[in-house]
Amino acid sequence: MADAPPNLEFLDHGVIGRLSRLILNVRNPMLGSVNGLHRSATRGASVEFAEYRKYAPGDDIKFLDWRVFARTDKFFIREFEADTNLRCYVVMDTSASMKFTSTPEGGTRFDYARRLAATLAHMLVHQGDSVGLTCFAEKTVDLPPRRTPSHLRQIYQTLGQATPTGESNIVQTLHDFAERIRQRALVVIISDLFTEVPPLLDCIKHLRFYKHDVAVFHLLDRQEYDFDFTRPVRFVDLESGADLITDPSVVRDAYRDAVTDYLEAIRHGCQQFNVDYHLTYLDQSFEGLLTNFLLARIRQSKKGGR
Amino acid sequence: MSYLQPWMLWALPTVLLPIIIHLLNRLRYRTVHWGAMMFLLKANKAATRRAKIRQYLLLLFRALVILFLIWAMSRPITGGWIGKAAGGAAEVVLVVLDRSASMEGRAPDSQETKRQHAIALLTQAAKQSAGSRFVLIENVLRQPLEIADTATLASMQMASATDTAADIPAMLRTALDYLVKNKPGSAEVWIASDLQSSNWRPDAPEWQDIAARFAGLPQETQVRVLDLSSPGGTNLSIGLKAADFRVRDAKTGNGQLALGFEIKTNGKTGTFPLLVTRDGAKSQTDLKLTASSQRQTMKFDVPKPEAGGGWGKLELPADDNTADNTAYFVHRTPIAMHTTVIGDLPLTGKIFRFSAAPDTSRADRTAETLTPARASGTRWKDSALIVWQGTAPAEAEAKALDQFVNDGGVLLALPPGKNQGDSAGVAGISWGEIEKSGKDAFRVTAWDDLDGPLQRTDAGVSLPLARLSVIQRQMPRTATAAAHVYGAYADGQPFLTGRRVGNGFVFACSTLPEEEWSSLGEGFVLLPMVQRLVAIGGKHLAPPALAVAGEWKPEGTEGSWAPVETDRRRDPRWNAGIYRNGAQLIALNRADAEDLPELVESARLKDLLRGAKLTVMADALELKADRLMSEIWPAMVIATMLFMCLEMLLATSNAMLPVKLKAKPKTTTSAEKKEEVAA
Numbered sequence: 001m002a003d004a005p006p007n008l009e010f011l012d013h014g015v016i017g018r019l020s021r022l023i024l025n026v027r028n029p030m031l032g033s034v035n036g037l038h039r040s041a042t043r044g045a046s047v048e049f050a051e052y053r054k055y056a057p058g059d060d061i062k063f064l065d066w067r068v069f070a071r072t073d074k075f076f077i078r079e080f081e082a083d084t085n086l087r088c089y090v091v092m093d094t095s096a097s098m099k100f101t102s103t104p105e106g107g108t109r110f111d112y113a114r115r116l117a118a119t120l121a122h123m124l125v126h127q128g129d130s131v132g133l134t135c136f137a138e139k140t141v142d143l144p145p146r147r148t149p150s151h152l153r154q155i156y157q158t159l160g161q162a163t164p165t166g167e168s169n170i171v172q173t174l175h176d177f178a179e180r181i182r183q184r185a186l187v188v189i190i191s192d193l194f195t196e197v198p199p200l201l202d203c204i205k206h207l208r209f210y211k212h213d214v215a216v217f218h219l220l221d222r223q224e225y226d227f228d229f230t231r232p233v234r235f236v237d238l239e240s241g242a243d244l245i246t247d248p249s250v251v252r253d254a255y256r257d258a259v260t261d262y263l264e265a266i267r268h269g270c271q272q273f274n275v276d277y278h279l280t281y282l283d284q285s286f287e288g289l290l291t292n293f294l295l296a297r298i299r300q301s302k303k304g305g306r
Numbered sequence: 307m308s309y310l311q312p313w314m315l316w317a318l319p320t321v322l323l324p325i326i327i328h329l330l331n332r333l334r335y336r337t338v339h340w341g342a343m344m345f346l347l348k349a350n351k352a353a354t355r356r357a358k359i360r361q362y363l364l365l366l367f368r369a370l371v372i373l374f375l376i377w378a379m380s381r382p383i384t385g386g387w388i389g390k391a392a393g394g395a396a397e398v399v400l401v402v403l404d405r406s407a408s409m410e411g412r413a414p415d416s417q418e419t420k421r422q423h424a425i426a427l428l429t430q431a432a433k434q435s436a437g438s439r440f441v442l443i444e445n446v447l448r449q450p451l452e453i454a455d456t457a458t459l460a461s462m463q464m465a466s467a468t469d470t471a472a473d474i475p476a477m478l479r480t481a482l483d484y485l486v487k488n489k490p491g492s493a494e495v496w497i498a499s500d501l502q503s504s505n506w507r508p509d510a511p512e513w514q515d516i517a518a519r520f521a522g523l524p525q526e527t528q529v530r531v532l533d534l535s536s537p538g539g540t541n542l543s544i545g546l547k548a549a550d551f552r553v554r555d556a557k558t559g560n561g562q563l564a565l566g567f568e569i570k571t572n573g574k575t576g577t578f579p580l581l582v583t584r585d586g587a588k589s590q591t592d593l594k595l596t597a598s599s600q601r602q603t604m605k606f607d608v609p610k611p612e613a614g615g616g617w618g619k620l621e622l623p624a625d626d627n628t629a630d631n632t633a634y635f636v637h638r639t640p641i642a643m644h645t646t647v648i649g650d651l652p653l654t655g656k657i658f659r660f661s662a663a664p665d666t667s668r669a670d671r672t673a674e675t676l677t678p679a680r681a682s683g684t685r686w687k688d689s690a691l692i693v694w695q696g697t698a699p700a701e702a703e704a705k706a707l708d709q710f711v712n713d714g715g716v717l718l719a720l721p722p723g724k725n726q727g728d729s730a731g732v733a734g735i736s737w738g739e740i741e742k743s744g745k746d747a748f749r750v751t752a753w754d755d756l757d758g759p760l761q762r763t764d765a766g767v768s769l770p771l772a773r774l775s776v777i778q779r780q781m782p783r784t785a786t787a788a789a790h791v792y793g794a795y796a797d798g799q800p801f802l803t804g805r806r807v808g809n810g811f812v813f814a815c816s817t818l819p820e821e822e823w824s825s826l827g828e829g830f831v832l833l834p835m836v837q838r839l840v841a842i843g844g845k846h847l848a849p850p851a852l853a854v855a856g857e858w859k860p861e862g863t864e865g866s867w868a869p870v871e872t873d874r875r876r877d878p879r880w881n882a883g884i885y886r887n888g889a890q891l892i893a894l895n896r897a898d899a900e901d902l903p904e905l906v907e908s909a910r911l912k913d914l915l916r917g918a919k920l921t922v923m924a925d926a927l928e929l930k931a932d933r934l935m936s937e938i939w940p941a942m943v944i945a946t947m948l949f950m951c952l953e954m955l956l957a958t959s960n961a962m963l964p965v966k967l968k969a970k971p972k973t974t975t976s977a978e979k980k981e982e983v984a985a
Binding site (some may be wrong): 100 | 331332334337338339340341342343344345346347348349350353354357358360361
């Protein structure tokens with residue numbers, strides 16, 4: 001470990017400790033390489049009975065259900081669920097717009113996103129799943145999914161070094177990403193999603209097409225919704241630097257309308273494509289958000305049954 | 307529109323305050339680094355148009371609120387005459403008030419006289435020029451009189467009704483004198499007049515001078531004319547021409563009173579009652595009016611008047627102008643009038659002596675003839691008429707003659723009867739060559755039959771001047787230009803001329819009553835002519851019985867003249883009426899010119915007063931005093947409040963907002979919802 005110890009202030013060990021009783025579940029079967037906690041798309045060697053099927057020549061006869069043969073004089077194979085590990089890709093927006101915060105003491109959107117990514121990565125590695133990290137802005141930093149603790153350290157390091165700069169190109173990034181990652185995975189997108197909705201939904205569709213489980217943490221500052229400015233403000237775009245002087249009281253309602261329409265479109269799109277969508281305001285408790293996220297997934301997987 | 311507190315208008319730039327605040331606010335923006343720019347750009351695009359209009363409207367309303375507030379505080383005045391003036395009140399306002407008799411006329415449907423209306427308007431106008439000093443110049447005394455409180459104008463004696471005539475040019479000259487003497491910083495001249503032409507005398511040459519003096523004033527002087535002229539309703543006016551008493555019975559002194567009067571009407575004819583009061587006793591007769599102007603003589607047998615004289619009045623029924631319905635007269639026993647005929651033609655002297663005193667039994671006419679050499683024996687003091695014929699008087703006599711004429715006597719100059727060249731005769735008149743007519747005698751074809759010695763008789767019969775045949779004539783050459791021609795020959799040469807000299811008259815006749823000169827000696831023209839000359843000259847021998855109000859100046863202390871009719875408060879300085887001073891009586895009447903209906907056209911005023919900035923308030927009679935000008939600040943305050951309300955409404959309502967304000971959607975996230983469920 002010749003590298004300087006990474007800046008790990010974005011890790012809240014208290015939260016990690018409290019969340020360690022929970023696991024991060026996936027909602028659909030995965031195709032992992034090793035045994036793990038998650039349901040696999042294939043039949044395997046877990047203790048969980050899956051189904052009977054007719055014997056076909058070549059099948060290992062140790063899976064024949066002799067009792068059924070005794071009753072019906074037919075050969076049936078007992079199949080069991082396979083437990084496999086999970087590949088999770090944390091796709092994090094590091095564009096300049098992530099720098100925004102209305103309450104500097106509460107941390108920026110980027111801080112929130114980084115904490116979220118780090119905590120998820122920690123949990124996943126500790127439950128034996130592999131985690132990859134993609135930080136995208138103008139340039140994309142890619143860490144392939146691994147499940148070793150050293151990889152986790154590398155993730156921390158990457159997160160620690162990342163700074164929100166440049167313009168985001170979320171649509172192009174996600175399309176590229178979907179093309180690159182063919183194997184089923186859990187894709188956690190952490191972004192402010194400031195882009196046009198239809199292309200964004202296309203990306204999600206693309207991801208869902210490859211049967212990825214997509215979770216979206218849509219990070220918004222409360223002020224970005226409320227727009228509670230009173231005096232004229234010169235708004236400088238964090239990404240492009242373009243500025244606009246306007247009287248917020250004049251544009252407030254139009255602004256709120258635009259935001260509401262946008263959020264509604266995203267929410268509706270995500271529902272349509274079965275995306276685990278979380279609209280998150282920065283003033284919301286980080287721990288609560290994760291707890292909800294995890295519990296909901298656990299509940300869903302139980303409901304779905306093994 | 308003018309302002310009572312015009313300095314408040316300096317605050318007008320504060321109207322820009324909301325706009326400046328708006329701009330400052332825009333300048334004092336906060337810079338925010340913003341992520342969600344896409345919504346902002348969208349919103350900005352959507353919001354701009356209507357929101358900008360709304361913003362501008364708000365700014366406009368705020369500016370208007372301030373504008374109207376300041377406007378109200380500067381106390382604007384609108385309406386008519388005063389309201390038209392811009393800027394503040396002048397330092398001095400000269401009120402030129404025509405209170406002549408014609409100003410007592412009324413508009414057909416009004417209860418107020420023109421003068422009262424003018425005063426009401428002026429008072430109202432003065433209220434709005436509170437900072438000005440007001441100086442009244444009225445037409446009788448023409449003395450600038452400072453008015454401490456304009457509200458008392460209506461009750462001031464100096465603004466009360468009079469029976470005088472007004473001399474507007476003289477009043478304006480007084481005003482100009484005042485302005486030159488007192489040098490106020492700014493001045494206005496307010497003229498309230500009915501534009502009667504006889505008062506304004508628009509053809510008088512002094513208007514040139516007045517216009518030049520107005521132009522030459524150092525301060526800016528605004529002249530405002532309150533035009534109170536009216537078409538006039540039904541109005542009759544009576545003017546007394548003569549009140550002659552002739553003794554019929556020398557023993558008792560009883561005699562006959564002849565009242566000559568003229569009645570003018572503006573259109574209305576018919577029969578009117580005429581109330582005659584003689585020595586307090588009233589009687590009524592009916593008067594038939596057929597023309598717009600009618601002269602008439604009424605004769606009464608009256609007993610011998612008292613020493614001061616008898617008095618009375620003629621009254622017409624009340625009409626639109628109550629001031630011109632009464633004519634006052636005083637008559638007394640005529641005193642002896644002496645005529646001195648001085649000449650070297652005995653026949654001429656005789657004829658004139660008989661013409662002047664035809665009835666030797668009558669004591670009121672006496673006459674004597676003297677030769678020029680004995681002219682020093684003339685009774686200068688007693689003579690009413692001196693007829694001078696022949697050579698020029700000696701220096702002493704010439705002086706005495708001048709004095710006689712100046713005192714009011716009448717001098718009739720007759721041709722000397724021989725060519726004298728250029729040497730001046732009596733009263734500076736030089737006589738031309740003797741002209742002889744050819745076959746046809748000179749004829750008198752034109753003469754003044756309204757006034758003067760050749761006027762009609764009381765019965766309205768013209769003197770038979772046309773029957774005169776003049777064979778020889780000698781023209782008076784000097785000073786004929788200034789003289790009034792009372793009679794003229796067919797070739798335009800004067801038969802009889804006369805001019806006023808001092809209080810008296812100098813008449814000149816161009817022929818002699820001798821047989822070889824003319825048929826004048828037959829007497830049908832000469833007798834009435836001489837009698838009238840005697841009557842004119844006799845006026846100065848007795849204290850006047852009739853005079854014009856305003857022109858007559860009481861001698862001695864003013865207070866000693868008291869009105870005979872004690873029921874009316876009258877002032878001998880300007881009110882018509884009968885006044886008594888001891889035993890002496892005088893009847894004051896309105897100036898005849900006041901009855902003339904001619905008006906100066908408004909357009910002419912511009913020319914007359916071309917040196918001044920002129921505003922003519924036409925149809926001032928129809929203007930209500932309270933509408934002359936009014937403070938409109940209440941309206942401004944209402945406007946201010948209205949704009950405040952509009953501003954408030956717009957600022958708080960959804961109207962004009964770019965998009966309708968929707969109920970604020972719940973901002974709970976799905977995560978929060980789940981949290982709730984979990985709880």
